[in-house]
Amino acid sequence: MNRHATTPSHAAKQDAADAREFDDFARGQDPVLLEAALWATRRSEAMDAATEAQFQAWLGAAPEHATAYDQMAHSTTPAQALPPARIQALRNSLPRRSAPAQRDRPKERSGWLAGLAPFFPQAATAMAAVALVAGGWLGWNHYAGQPTFEKHYATERGQRLDIALPDGSTLQLDAATQADVRLYRDRREVRLAEGQAMFAVQADTAQPFSVFAGPIRVTVVGTRFSVRHTQAGMDAGHTVVAVESGRVRVAPAAPGAQQAQIELTAGQRVTADAAAQLQPVTRFAPASVASWRQGRISFNDTPLREALAELERYGDTRLVLSDPAVGALRLGGSVDLRQLATFTQALPSLLPVRLEPRNGKIEIVARR
Known part of the structure; x- marks a missing residue:
């Protein structure tokens, strides 16, 4: 067979x-x-x-x-x-x-x-x-891949907003800020298009929490930190991440990017430029993170033009600059955002300038 x-x-x-x-x-x-x-x-x-x-x-x-x-x-x-x-x-x-x-x-x-x-x-x-x-x-x-929660948040000049998310995390948006929140079954994401926000993230290892701001991605499980990404005022065109407690990882948002990533702990801050290049990490007092929550802004050797642009996020100062040399003068100190008129009156004693009323505005000019 x-x-x-x-x-x-x-x-x-x-x-x-x-x-x-x-x-x-x-x-x-x-x-x-x-x-x-x-x-x-x-x-x-x-x-x-x-x-x-x-x-x-x-x-x-x-x-x-x-x-x-x-x-x-x-x-x-x-x-x-x-x-x-x-x-x-x-x-x-x-x-x-x-x-x-x-x-x-x-x-x-x-x-x-x-x-x-x-x-x-x-x-x-x-x-x-x-x-x-x-x-x-x-x-x-x-x-x-479909979000279980999705919402756009925005604040106007001088407005702040406290947000409680369904996952137990909270956001505090500063003035002139726009953010999109999306919660998925396997992750949580916030896209900060403009402005600055303070995050208190509910820990959940099964759902990492990421903040996208400019070219940067900030990833956490549970912590408290702030992210700033603005086109005007201090650090314009840059992204700044500061940690109050816990740890966060800061890395380029673009897939496959070759730039290095870093991990920040409480009291550490890092700034990234528009190309996602990270500057050296600096230290600060954790209690001072996002001082705008207490209605104050701190300047540390800040050019006057940047300081004025920052204050305009919170109200109409009526102050204008036309002399670049005056705008380059450096300013330090803390300003109460509820007392912008007091700041204006104090300027001549802080810097070598004088105030000249012109067409409903106040021009800051060099002292002669």
Whole structure:
């Protein structure tokens, strides 16, 4: 006897295993979706006229067939494009995963499946099963990628806003600040478009908290820190991160960026330029972080033009500059934002300048 003529080949054994696997999987599926997956898989290959006619007849038999086919056609293409390792992993999961049935589940292989068997090679049925699983997998990825909470916050000049987020974290927005908050199932994100904010993050290792500001990404689990990113005033065009308690990681936001990342602890501050280059870390008293929360702004050897631009975030000072040399004069000290008029009156005693009223404004000029 010719042993090779009677011993099943490896391919035949694999086909038989695939058939059993597919039968087990089919019992737990919505029949219409399964038929649609079979047709979508079969039509991705060449079909003869008889098979095409069979497909058209099935498609026109019920309105739900066209809807199911469109859904499965969009699942089959990415499923076939998956790498072999991913396809095998999905096939291995078939006995454990099943889509919710929309009608009674058949206990045995249903008549429609047996009737369609001649139109579907075993490879097509195996890939159809993978497409069903991949469709659910891709659908889950899409589902997981949708935020569970999303809101835009904005403050005007002189306004501050306290925000309690659903995760237990809090934000305090300074004047003239815009921020977008999105909470996802696996992460939390805030995009600070302009202004500055103080963050108190509820610790959750399963959902890291990230703040995107300019070219910088600040990532934490639980801590208190401030982020500033403005186009006017102090540190204009830069991003400043200061930590009150805990730890944060500061890194370029762009994927694949080569710049170094650093970790800050309480009492440390770092500034990044528009190219995400980090300047040397500096130290400060943690209690002084985000002093604007107490209604004060501190200047430390700050050019007068920057100090005035900063104060304009909180109110109309009526102060103007036209002499660059005067604008370059350095200013120090703390200003009460509720007493801007007092600051104006004190300027001539702080710097070699005088005040001249002009057209409803007050021009700061050099003292003669």
